[in-house]
Amino acid sequence: MVATQFDSFNASHRFMIRPNCSLPWRQTVWFFLGMVLVSFSIAIVFAVKGLWLILPFAGLEMLVFGGALYVVARRGARWQLLSIHEDAVEVVEGVSGPQQHSRFQRAWVRVYLEAPEVRGHPSRLLIGSHGRTMEIGEYLNEAEKKQLAQQLREALAP
Amino acid sequence: MSTETTHDDHHGPARGLSRWVFTTNHKDIGTLYLLFSLLMFIVGGAMAMVIRAELFQPGLQFVEPQFFNSMTTMHALIMIFGAVMPGFVGLANWLVPMMIGAPDMALPRMNNWSFWILPFAFTMLLSTLFMDGGAPAGGWTMYPPLVMQTGNAFPFLIFSVHLMGISSIMGAINIVVTIVNMRAPGMTLMKMPLFVWTWLITAYLLIAVMPVLAGSVTMLLTDRYFGTSFFDAAGGGDPVMFQHIFWFFGHPEVYIMILPAFGIVSQIIPTFARKRLFGYSSMVYATSSIAFLSFIVWAHHMFTVGMPLTGELFFMYATMMIAVPTGVKVFNWVSTMWKGSMTFETPMLFAVGFVVMFTIGGFSGLMLAITPVDFQYHDTYFVVAHFHYVLVTGAVFSLMAAAYYWMPKWTGNMYDEKLGKLHFWLSTIFVNVLFFPQHFLGLAGMPRRIPDYSTQFTEFNQISSIGGFAFGLTQLLFVYIVYKTIKGGEKATDRVWEGAEGLEWTLSSPPPYHSFTTAPEVK
Numbered sequence: 213m214v215a216t217q218f219d220s221f222n223a224s225h226r227f228m229i230r231p232n233c234s235l236p237w238r239q240t241v242w243f244f245l246g247m248v249l250v251s252f253s254i255a256i257v258f259a260v261k262g263l264w265l266i267l268p269f270a271g272l273e274m275l276v277f278g279g280a281l282y283v284v285a286r287r288g289a290r291w292q293l294l295s296i297h298e299d300a301v302e303v304v305e306g307v308s309g310p311q312q313h314s315r316f317q318r319a320w321v322r323v324y325l326e327a328p329e330v331r332g333h334p335s336r337l338l339i340g341s342h343g344r345t346m347e348i349g350e351y352l353n354e355a356e357k358k359q360l361a362q363q364l365r366e367a368l369a370p
Numbered sequence: 371m372s373t374e375t376t377h378d379d380h381h382g383p384a385r386g387l388s389r390w391v392f393t394t395n396h397k398d399i400g401t402l403y404l405l406f407s408l409l410m411f412i413v414g415g416a417m418a419m420v421i422r423a424e425l426f427q428p429g430l431q432f433v434e435p436q437f438f439n440s441m442t443t444m445h446a447l448i449m450i451f452g453a454v455m456p457g458f459v460g461l462a463n464w465l466v467p468m469m470i471g472a473p474d475m476a477l478p479r480m481n482n483w484s485f486w487i488l489p490f491a492f493t494m495l496l497s498t499l500f501m502d503g504g505a506p507a508g509g510w511t512m513y514p515p516l517v518m519q520t521g522n523a524f525p526f527l528i529f530s531v532h533l534m535g536i537s538s539i540m541g542a543i544n545i546v547v548t549i550v551n552m553r554a555p556g557m558t559l560m561k562m563p564l565f566v567w568t569w570l571i572t573a574y575l576l577i578a579v580m581p582v583l584a585g586s587v588t589m590l591l592t593d594r595y596f597g598t599s600f601f602d603a604a605g606g607g608d609p610v611m612f613q614h615i616f617w618f619f620g621h622p623e624v625y626i627m628i629l630p631a632f633g634i635v636s637q638i639i640p641t642f643a644r645k646r647l648f649g650y651s652s653m654v655y656a657t658s659s660i661a662f663l664s665f666i667v668w669a670h671h672m673f674t675v676g677m678p679l680t681g682e683l684f685f686m687y688a689t690m691m692i693a694v695p696t697g698v699k700v701f702n703w704v705s706t707m708w709k710g711s712m713t714f715e716t717p718m719l720f721a722v723g724f725v726v727m728f729t730i731g732g733f734s735g736l737m738l739a740i741t742p743v744d745f746q747y748h749d750t751y752f753v754v755a756h757f758h759y760v761l762v763t764g765a766v767f768s769l770m771a772a773a774y775y776w777m778p779k780w781t782g783n784m785y786d787e788k789l790g791k792l793h794f795w796l797s798t799i800f801v802n803v804l805f806f807p808q809h810f811l812g813l814a815g816m817p818r819r820i821p822d823y824s825t826q827f828t829e830f831n832q833i834s835s836i837g838g839f840a841f842g843l844t845q846l847l848f849v850y851i852v853y854k855t856i857k858g859g860e861k862a863t864d865r866v867w868e869g870a871e872g873l874e875w876t877l878s879s880p881p882p883y884h885s886f887t888t889a890p891e892v893k
Contacts, residue, residue, distance in 0.1 A: 234553035243550060250578050254618075258582070263600060263615060265592070266585030273539055273581050280543050284476045284551045353555075 225296040225367040227360065231351035233288030240285050248274050292348060294339075296367050301339065303346065316341045321368055325361045337361055391486070394478030395883060396463050401780070402485050403460025407769075408849065410452030410492065415842050417445040422804075422838035424821050425831050438821035439507035440499070446510035450627065451534040452492050454761065457769045458630040459484075459541045462569045464780065466545060468874035468881065469563045471554025476547040484540035491533035498523035509819065511616055512587065514601040514609050518594055528591045535580050542576035545569055554873070560654070563872050564647065567654050568633030571661045575622045575629075578665075583619040586612060610675055617668035625664040627761060629657060631728075631768030632699055635721045637872070638775050639703050642718035643710030644869040649702040656695035656702075663692050673744045682741045689739035693732070700729055715867075716790030720771030723798050724764060731759030734809065749819075752812025758805045770797070770848065777855050778862035782880040785855040793851060796844040803837025 215228040235243065255270035292305040301321045303314040320341035328335050337357045338345045349360060393399060420441045424432050433441070463481065467474055475481045498505040503521010506512075512527070520527065549570045553562070562570075589600040590612070599605025601612045632653075640647045647653065669677060669685040677685075703725050714722070734756040738744050747753060770793075778784050807830040812818075816827045823831065862879040874881075 232555050233551055234555075234557070235550045240550070247574075247577060251581065254578065255581060255585075258585070258615060261611065263585065263589060263611065265589050265600075266581055266615070269581035269584040269588070273577065276539070277543050277546075277577060280477055280480070280547045281551075284547050288551060 224298070227292075227294040227363070229292040229294065229349040229352065229360070231288055231290055232353075233285070235285075237285055237289070240281050244278055244281050247277060290351070294348060294364075296364075301368070303339075303348070314346055316344070318368065323361055323364045323368065325357060339364065392482070394474070394482050396467050396475045396478070396481065397780075397881070397883070399475075399481050399485050400460045400462075400464030403456045403463055403488075404773075406485070406488060407453050407457035407460055408852070410448050410456070411766075411845070412849070413496070414445050414448035414453055415845060417441045417448065418838060419842050421445065422835040425823070426835040427832070428823050428825050428828055430822055433821065435821045436504055436507055439509075439819065440505035442819050443506045443509055444495070444499070447495060447506075447531075448492070449761070450510065450623070451531075451538075452488070454627050454765045454769070455538060456488060458569075458572070458627070458765075459538075459545075461565075461630065461634070461769070461772050461776075462541075462545050465776065465874060466548055466566055466569060467552070468877060469566050469872055470549060470552060470557050471873050472548060472552035475544050476552055477544050480540050481544050484537045484544065487533050487537040487540075491530045491537065494526050494533070495530040498526050501526070511613075511620070512590065513616070514590060514593065514612050515603075517590065524594060525591065528587045531587050532584060535584050538576055539580045542573035542580075545573040546577065549573075560651065563633075564636035564650070564653055564657075565630070565633035568629040568636075568657055571657050572626050572629045575626050575661055575664065579619045579622045582615055583623075586615045586619065610672075613672050613675060614669065617671045618665075620671065621668040622661075622664040624757075624760075625660055627765050628728075629660065631724065631765050632657060634768045634772045634775075635703060635724050636699075638717050638721040638771055639706050639725075640871070641775075641867050641869040642715060642721070643707045643712050645706055645710040646871075647702065648705035648708075649698070652698055653702055656698040659695040660692060663688060663695070667692065670739055670744070673741050674748045686739055686741045690736065693736055696732055700725060700732075715774075716785070716787060716794055717771045717775035719791065719794040720767050720774065723794065724767045724771060727759055727763030727767065727798075727801075731756055731764055734759060747812060749817055750812035751808040751816045751818055754818050755805050755808035755812060758808070762805065763801055767797075770794075773848075773852070775867075776874075777852070778866045779874060779877075779879050779881065781855050782862055782878075783855050783857075783859035784862050784866075785851055785859065789847065789851050789854075793844060793847050796847070797841060800837045800841035800844060804834055804841050805837070807831075807834045807837075 251270045251274055252267075255267045258264075258266045286307055289307050290305070291307075292303060293310075295302045295304075296318065299318050301316045301318050303316075304310045305312050305314075316339065321339055322341065324336075324338045324340075324345075326336040326338055334350075334354065335357060336350070337348045337352070337360060339348055340346065348364075349357060352360065390398065390402060393402075420433060421438065424430070424438055463475065466472075501522040503523060506517070506520050506523050506527045508517035508520060512531075517524070517527075549562070549566060559567075589598065592598040593600055593602050593607070599607040601607045601609045603609060636647055636653060667685055667689045669681060670689045673682060673685070707722075712718070734752065738747055738753065738756060774785060774790055811827055811830045811834070814827065814830075816823055816831075864878050865875045866879060867875075
């Protein structure tokens with residue numbers, strides 16, 4: 213998903229790029245808590261009946277389940293913020309908070325949509341200058357990549 | 371200007387054995403599950419042949435009673451945990467990512483692990499055939515105190531069940547996480563194919579009940595080796611409590627083995643009726659209702675164990691209620707076919723066979739749900755006939771239907787339609803020759819799990835055994851058809867079937883090694 217913004221005051225374009233994640237974090241938490249409630253209710257009822265050995269297995273399972281949901285949700289929380297300023301192109305990326313910062317000279321920046329080497333694989337949207345390139349929006353679908361490439365070229369045009 | 375770019379090396383499958391051992395690709399792992407399921411189907415089927423050979427005549431012909439009991443126990447464990455469940459998990463691995471427009475399963479490494487646990491679990495289980503005291507012979511339900519008489523095989527039984535459980539849980543977690551997080555944009559829950567819905571609910575059931583199985587078998591282990599008395603009456607424990615917790619797991623397990631079958635049939639019938647599925651939403655709600663009811667009917671497996679009258683009544687009525695959502699499903703399948711432009715290719719034959727014969731199993735289930743009637747039928751061949759109609763003509767027939775339906779997509783080759791139809795008709799005729807007479811045996815009072823019987827049961831047993839051998843041989847034809855399709859044949863188109871709908875049919879046949887590396891558009 214790409215959200216675009218033009219800041220007329222600073223004369224800069226901004227592109228916020230995020231992967232598709234069909235369940236937002238808040239709903240993931242509720243979904244997990246619902247599962248915990250069911251699993252532990254069953255285990256606790258049996259524990260009260262004296263069959264307490266079900267409880268540790270339920271706990272272990274919920275630990276793995278929660279871990280799995282967290283890992284996938286974190287993967288879905290990646291983002292890239294691409295800002296085109298008067299003299300520079302800035303890319304900030306991270307998971308939740310910003311982690312990496314790249315800067316290119318605007319006049320030299322080029323945008324490539326690299327065709328895949330193998331049929332059926334995704335193309336790669338690259339920006340770079342002076343021998344340094346980086347991939348933008350690897351998780352976007354083909355149509356979004358093409359559209360973003362076009363928008364970037366238009367925004368970079370003098 | 372140079373473009374220094376790095377390319378990942380996941381452009382295609384690795385070569386040789388390492389492709390299969392280290393694969394994290396959902397299609398490879400799906401193939402492994404399906405082939406493993408087929409292998410276990412043959413192993414479990416061979417055990418069924420031993421059972422039917424011994425029961426061909428009254429008296430003891432071929433095997434000792436202890437070995438006979440081992441065969442019934444191992445046949446059940448292998449067919450349930452080795453054939454049917456991995457078969458459905460294999461289908462989920464192949465199809466769920468393709469159906470929801472995801473590139474792969476959410477946790478590919480865990481996916482690899484959950485498959486590769488299975489060969490070790492079943493090697494361990496099968497190795498008990500060669501141990502002192504023989505393989506487990508107390509029934510797949512492992513009721514104490516009988517199961518405590520198992521020889522050296524006992525801890526191996528428990529650990530293999532644990533491994534199967536771990537594999538199932540990891541598979542289920544992966545499927546849930548994939549479905550909730552990796553749907554393509556626009557693929558809302560109520561747009562998901564029915565197969566995905568039924569698997570989501572199945573996985574939910576698995577996650578809910580597997581700790582109960584793990585805990586119960588662990589308590590058997592501690593009772594035997596660590597001096598606890600969870601189920602030992604001599605130490606203040608309660609063996610009946612084991613039955614309660616076993617069936618608290620066991621009854622949802624029954625639905626774990628049939629809900630994905632409902633999903634498969636709901637995909638196939640609209641394709642060959644060339645109509646949209648009738649009552650999609652009601653199918654989703656019916657599946658959810660069945661899943662909910664599966665938690666509150668467990669004691670219908672133990673009406674004869676001794677329960678308060680109110681308990682008997684509650685479990686009787688709750689069990690009967692399952693007929694309502696199941697009836698909704700059967701009604702919807704029939705309504706989908708009503709006035710459709712029907713053709714009867716092999717997948718459709720198996721799907722229609724499923725609807726008819728699963729319903730027979732459902733009706734005998736309703737009979738067993740009636741408590742006073744169950745007092746008569748309990749532990750007779752009527753029960754054996756009932757659950758084989760549900761599991762063979764239900765679950766196994768749906769797996770066959772799925773294999774024929776999606777095999778052209780998986781392999782890129784069409785299967786031999788003539789052989790497929792021959793496989794269906796031989797299977798359908800002989801499965802009924804095999805199991806239908808068992809209703810009469812049960813009604814006449816023949817108990818299950820016995821190697822010898824009174825002479826008045828001879829004729830129906832002989833008919834059943836002949837049906838069994840013929841059904842078993844017919845499945846070798848299926849193995850040949852699968853082999854022939856993998857090796858070659860007429861090339862399949864991308865859509866394969868004229869009436870097929872869904873994202874998986876938008877991919878090439880066979881699909882690329884990585885499907886939907888970019889999210890597709892969902893209409």
